[in-house]
Amino acid sequence: MAKSEFAHLKERFDYLTERESADHLAVNCPADQLVELCTALRDELGYDLLLDVTAVDWDAQSPRFTGIYHLLSTTKHEYLRIAVDCADSIHPSLPSLCGLYAAANWHERETYDLMGIHYEGHPDLRRILMWDEYPYHPLRKDFPLAGIETPFPADDVAESTNAKVLPAPMAGGPFVSSADGPMSQTEPRARDESWNEQKEKPVE
Amino acid sequence: MQNTNVAYDSKVEGEVIVTQADAVINWIRKHSVWPMPMGLACCAIELMAAGGARFDISRFGMEVMRFSPRQADCMIVAGTVTYKMAEVVRRIYEQMAEPKWVVAMGACASTGGMYRSYATLQGVDRIVPVDVYISGCPPRPEALLDAMIKLQDKIGRERSVKNLTARNAEPAEAELAGAGKES
Numbered sequence A: 001m002a003k004s005e006f007a008h009l010k011e012r013f014d015y016l017t018e019r020e021s022a023d024h025l026a027v028n029c030p031a032d033q034l035v036e037l038c039t040a041l042r043d044e045l046g047y048d049l050l051l052d053v054t055a056v057d058w059d060a061q062s063p064r065f066t067g068i069y070h071l072l073s074t075t076k077h078e079y080l081r082i083a084v085d086c087a088d089s090i091h092p093s094l095p096s097l098c099g100l101y102a103a104a105n106w107h108e109r110e111t112y113d114l115m116g117i118h119y120e121g122h123p124d125l126r127r128i129l130m131w132d133e134y135p136y137h138p139l140r141k142d143f144p145l146a147g148i149e150t151p152f153p154a155d156d157v158a159e160s161t162n163a164k165v166l167p168a169p170m171a172g173g174p175f176v177s178s179a180d181g182p183m184s185q186t187e188p189r190a191r192d193e194s195w196n197e198q199k200e201k202p203v204e
Numbered sequence B: 001m002q003n004t005n006v007a008y009d010s011k012v013e014g015e016v017i018v019t020q021a022d023a024v025i026n027w028i029r030k031h032s033v034w035p036m037p038m039g040l041a042c043c044a045i046e047l048m049a050a051g052g053a054r055f056d057i058s059r060f061g062m063e064v065m066r067f068s069p070r071q072a073d074c075m076i077v078a079g080t081v082t083y084k085m086a087e088v089v090r091r092i093y094e095q096m097a098e099p100k101w102v103v104a105m106g107a108c109a110s111t112g113g114m115y116r117s118y119a120t121l122q123g124v125d126r127i128v129p130v131d132v133y134i135s136g137c138p139p140r141p142e143a144l145l146d147a148m149i150k151l152q153d154k155i156g157r158e159r160s161v162k163n164l165t166a167r168n169a170e171p172a173e174a175e176l177a178g179a180g181k182e183s
Ligand code: SF4
Pocket: B041, B042, B043, B044, B078, B079, B080, B105, B106, B107, B108, B109, B113, B136, B137, B138, B139
């Protein structure tokens, strides 16, 4: 089913390649064809709902960032995943879909905030979750979960309270429950239980 | 009120009750705590439950939840305080009229809880002085009520008159303007 679906798309858009997928049809698309592809998908093929805009950080690989889009056709009840590699790994950027789907606006702001991908043509590309002056993009692979020391968002509050944005005490965390076993036996635990707040982290 | 706070013998004093200024002020204050519901995450649901009919926080004289900091004197921080929100929490605290108290409700408000991450303030006591901490994720409404009763006890032990004079002694004019509520 999915295969014929892809062949159908490929006929129309010859720049697409099929992408490995565990669920729905997924395609790779070059960045400069994205807007053209999505316009046609929306207007002619019924993919009228943009569900999700996100990105993958492949760490040391090149290209490092891949933008991911999930579309849904509310008439055909079919999903489509589009993956777009960012050519530049240092200053990744992608064309904005705001002109096509209003939903893209906040999704792109979020992806910009957390992954640092610039969406060219976005009307208002500001951070959406972290505060405006925050210097990092926290979901990148090289960013530690605990965070990095930065100045407190508001200067006057920082002055009166001496508060700072400090790395959170991980104490052996992150705290996760394992997927195997019944829930009663898989309470969240620190991944590394060899140290905690009372006991120093052993030095290797 | 405890016996140390009031002495009354109808045969001796007639219609006069002898007490201490502290006891009277504290008695008034602790039975009219006006909470500011700083509901930031899931704990706020339990806070709402405490305000609802089943748990009924008004039995203890603190049901007048005010969403304006100008009209509240006890901030109940119920939920996860992110760094972005921390600024707001502090500003609201500063806008509340003295005397004021803070209750940190739940693991998140007390310590950051399970959110050991770049985004979460690791305990609201880093930006505002906390009077009572409540454990739990989320604490049940009973725990909140217990904490509020503890807060009442704490208010009851305050040296209110002394604090009044101490506070009036030094602050600038501007601050006094907001302090009118105290006397
Ligand atoms: S302590 Fe638990 S219930 Fe309360 S805000 Fe945090 S995560 Fe939610």
